Amino acid sequence: MQYTSLSINDSPTIAMEAAAELKDARCLAVKFDENGKGVLCGAGENAIGILLANVEETIPADGQMDVQVKDIGRWVAGGAVSAGDELTSDATGKAVKAAAGNFITAIALAAAEKAGDIIPVQIVKAGYMAAAE
Incomplete structure (x- = not known):
């Protein structure tokens, strides 16, 4: 069986x-x-x-x-970001603050002062950021 x-x-x-x-x-x-x-x-x-x-x-x-693919991980920053920023990928796979039309992959759990900093992030895959009204 x-x-x-x-x-x-x-x-x-x-x-x-x-x-x-x-x-x-x-x-x-x-x-x-x-x-x-x-x-x-x-x-x-x-x-x-x-x-x-x-x-x-x-x-x-x-x-x-x-x-x-989920939970809290570490992501290389592509520039300065603040804790709480919604993050997307830049052209090289690094974390940058999401703008309208970008896919929100994660939320920054700590600030990055410069490109190359590795920061903790909450992977959320929240969809595409809407345009500001």
Whole structure:
């Protein structure tokens, strides 16, 4: 007799296959490409999550990369942000304050003084920021 059940994976991370070689990509936002492989996010794009801090310095094409998709993680800032800012990806996968039309990936839990600071964030994937009225 075969048994079928439903299960929910409550892990905050997933494994993705890299579409191309990635260097120094720790704590950067990634998305799926058209082939279902992981690539760095561009400016304002819908991120699936943020690469973990412990991924390899160089991830080869087709190599596995671990991505945090929910809860509290760490993200490299692309510039100064304040605690509480809604964040999106810049053109290099770094966290910047979201503007109208950008996908809100996370909320900053601490301020970043400059680009390159690594800050704690709450991954929320809140959808696209509406235009100001």
